[in-house]
Amino acid sequence: MLKPNAMVLLVGLMASAQADTQPDPLGATAAMAAVCSGCHGESGLTVPSLAGIDAQTLEVQMRQLRDSDGHTAMHRLIKAYDDEAIRGIAQALASRRIAP
Amino acid sequence: MTQRSAGRLVIVGGGFAGATLARYAKSLAPDLSVTLIEAKKSYLACPMSNLVIAGQRELDEQRFSYQPRGFAGVNVVHGMAQDVDAANRTVTLADGSRVSYDRLVLAPGVALKLDALPGYSEQGAKHMPHAWQAGEQTLLLRRQLQAMPEDGLVVISVPPAPYRCPPGPYERASLMASYCQQAKPKAQILILDSNDRFSKQALFQQGWRRRYGDRVRWQSGSNDGRVIRVEPKAMQLHTDFETYRPDVANVIPPQQAGLIAHRAGVADRTGWCPVDSVTFESTLQPNIHVVGDAAIAAPMPKSAFAANAQAKVCAIALVRLFRGLTPLPTTLANTCYSYLAPGHAISVSGAYHTQGGGFTSIAEASGTSPLESPEGLAAREASHAMDWFRAITEETFG
Numbered sequence: 001m002l003k004p005n006a007m008v009l010l011v012g013l014m015a016s017a018q019a020d021t022q023p024d025p026l027g028a029t030a031a032m033a034a035v036c037s038g039c040h041g042e043s044g045l046t047v048p049s050l051a052g053i054d055a056q057t058l059e060v061q062m063r064q065l066r067d068s069d070g071h072t073a074m075h076r077l078i079k080a081y082d083d084e085a086i087r088g089i090a091q092a093l094a095s096r097r098i099a100p
Numbered sequence: 101m102t103q104r105s106a107g108r109l110v111i112v113g114g115g116f117a118g119a120t121l122a123r124y125a126k127s128l129a130p131d132l133s134v135t136l137i138e139a140k141k142s143y144l145a146c147p148m149s150n151l152v153i154a155g156q157r158e159l160d161e162q163r164f165s166y167q168p169r170g171f172a173g174v175n176v177v178h179g180m181a182q183d184v185d186a187a188n189r190t191v192t193l194a195d196g197s198r199v200s201y202d203r204l205v206l207a208p209g210v211a212l213k214l215d216a217l218p219g220y221s222e223q224g225a226k227h228m229p230h231a232w233q234a235g236e237q238t239l240l241l242r243r244q245l246q247a248m249p250e251d252g253l254v255v256i257s258v259p260p261a262p263y264r265c266p267p268g269p270y271e272r273a274s275l276m277a278s279y280c281q282q283a284k285p286k287a288q289i290l291i292l293d294s295n296d297r298f299s300k301q302a303l304f305q306q307g308w309r310r311r312y313g314d315r316v317r318w319q320s321g322s323n324d325g326r327v328i329r330v331e332p333k334a335m336q337l338h339t340d341f342e343t344y345r346p347d348v349a350n351v352i353p354p355q356q357a358g359l360i361a362h363r364a365g366v367a368d369r370t371g372w373c374p375v376d377s378v379t380f381e382s383t384l385q386p387n388i389h390v391v392g393d394a395a396i397a398a399p400m401p402k403s404a405f406a407a408n409a410q411a412k413v414c415a416i417a418l419v420r421l422f423r424g425l426t427p428l429p430t431t432l433a434n435t436c437y438s439y440l441a442p443g444h445a446i447s448v449s450g451a452y453h454t455q456g457g458g459f460t461s462i463a464e465a466s467g468t469s470p471l472e473s474p475e476g477l478a479a480r481e482a483s484h485a486m487d488w489f490r491a492i493t494e495e496t497f498g
Contacts, residue, residue: 031430034412041491080451080465
């Protein structure tokens with residue numbers, strides 16, 4: 001049995017390790033993110049590809065979109081997601097392997 | 101009982117819902133046995149087919165096949181599913197063979213009720229095409245439009261909702277009007293509608309007025325717009341009070357879930373399939389899920405976008421079920437693009453929560469393109485529409 005201080009340290013290490021692991025491809029945010037690829041393919045002319053963009057950049061872009069005044073479908077749809085959902089979706093999108 | 105795979109998932113129907121689900125489930129869980137049963141060797145997509153009717157696109161651009169490269173790991177069976185034995189968990193094909201499943205997904209799309217409108221029939225569709233399944237009917241309607249006199253009358257008959265693709269008839273009227281503006285200067289298009297309102301109505305009607313003047317007219321169900329009987333050979337359509345003799349008659353028949361859903365016992369009295377919104381499992385039969393047009397997912401419309409989105413979310417739920425994990429509610433979305441003219445489109449979108457077994461619209465995320473549209477928006481939305489078509493067909497068929 002570890003001493004209490006060591007236990008706290010170990011739990012702390014495990015928690016930060018969790019934050020670095022890939023988001024669950026079967027999780028709630030993965031399901032939300034799954035919808036995006038219906039429009040966001042890799043060869044769009046005006047609908048941007050979401051592939052190969054890091055999670056932080058995606059998150060900032062999604063929040064900016066939500067706060068902007070626009071008239072496209074995406075300007076409307078983004079309002080369905082709060083900050084937590086946007087973070088989760090950005091992480092899920094950034095971690096996604098391209099389907100065969 | 102030992103199983104070589106983590107479970108047997110069988111999908112009937114290789115359209116925007118079924119084919120997407122097969123590919124997505126296999127990529128999420130390579131250890132799952134995934135079988136896709138589809139009668140046809142290739143698929144003709146309906147979205148964008150109104151452009152084909154208006155002479156702006158070729159039918160070949162609508163065709164997609166089930167290449168092994170795109171369906172790696174999926175057992176694609178080209179056969180017609182005839183029956184489902186829900187108790188024994190088997191699907192029987194037309195050739196008598198049986199496919200066993202642990203979980204079944206039915207994604208058969210819609211069946212056109214060709215005999216529901218008095219006077220209409222499969223034969224009748226050769227004179228008054230529905231063109232509500234892409235293919236020969238699309239080309240027939242295009243030929244008829246091109247052959248009609250310069251001052252011809254086109255009638256489009258719209259069935260009572262729900263039907264596949266709510267804005268479809270009105271997009272068709274728009275693109276036909278665009279064609280007529282160039283090629284049939286005195287032609288008129290009359291929509292005889294069994295309904296009293298329609299998707300993106302204000303936008304369509306404004307678009308028609310601004311672009312086509314009086315060329316496109318719409319008659320609501322309450323205003324004698326409901327077609328009650330047709331005579332295809334004589335080219336006549338009857339409402340309660342009027343008889344119309346158009347040069348071209350596009351009769352869109354009432355619809356219901358594809359036949360296999362009825363055989364499997366997952367369709368209710370409405371002819372559509374009630375499902376749980378989290379798993380898309382039928383509320384009438386266990387272990388059978390329904391996605392796409394056949395499912396009752398209102399207020400989500402019956403659209404290709406919705407079919408593809410539901411399929412991916414259902415695939416995740418299915419893999420969770422196979423793994424013994426509780427499926428989770430999520431947020432679904434839909435966007436439908438409609439052309440007012442070649443290169444100019446409008447959109448309607450919606451988002452939906454799936455907690456509690458139903459689909460709840462998220463008001464802030466739902467709406468249409470603005471009526472007073474900024475310069476260039478309609479052109480941009482047309483570009484978005486094409487990008488959507490390319491993205492969704494790539495995701496569905498590989």
